[in-house]
Amino acid sequence: MSITSSICEHLHDVQDLTPHDVHERLAAAKEHCRVNGARFTPLRQQIYQLVLEADQPVGAYDLITQLQQMRLSIPNDSNIQKVASPPTLSVDTKTTKKRAPKNVAPPTVYRSLEFLLSEGLIHQLTSINAYVPCCHPRAQHTAAFLICDQCQRVQECSSLPVQEMMSFAEQDVGFVVERSVIELSGRCQACQ
Secondary structure (H helix, E strand, O other): OOOOOOOOOOOEEOOOOOHHHHHHHHHHHHHHHHHHOOOOOHHHHHHHHHHHHOOOOEOHHHHHHHHHHHHHHOOOOOOOOEEEOOOOOEEEOOOOOOOOOOOOOHHHHHHHHHHHHHOOOEEEEOOOOEEEEOOOOOOOOOOEEEEEOOOOOEEEEOOHHHHHHHHHHHHHOOOOOOOOOEEEEEOOHHHO
């Protein structure tokens, strides 16, 4: 994991996105994938949108539940040609006869999450087994996460000291870093 830095000297609240921000992030991700020849499928778009819209870190099974609820709320009308998926994007679907919506399979959600991780669009918080949007999507960087145990607020920090720790491991020690997750748990400013 060679580090090309995207250093930001302040904290970002990862769940502090407006509907406009979510729309912009989705459009940018779609363009990024198109340019790189990666498939940003409707399911990947839906999952990314759910992570962006979440007000706290979201787990895979929470995403599965939300996706299943979305599928159940879509009317089964044989005249429907377009399904809003996610609500800000239209996705072409084949005309379907009335039938029960398909269940959301956990492996497909996990594959989509792996895709979003590999494209630098989200981060996985291993200590709480949940996902948050990346504050600097697509910019390869090392981040530290401040996780509030009380309100679940998550702040992302990709400052110079975090970057220096990675450089020390790679350049001074000769350790090849393949994956890095730095998480600090405690109480945020608002919960103290």
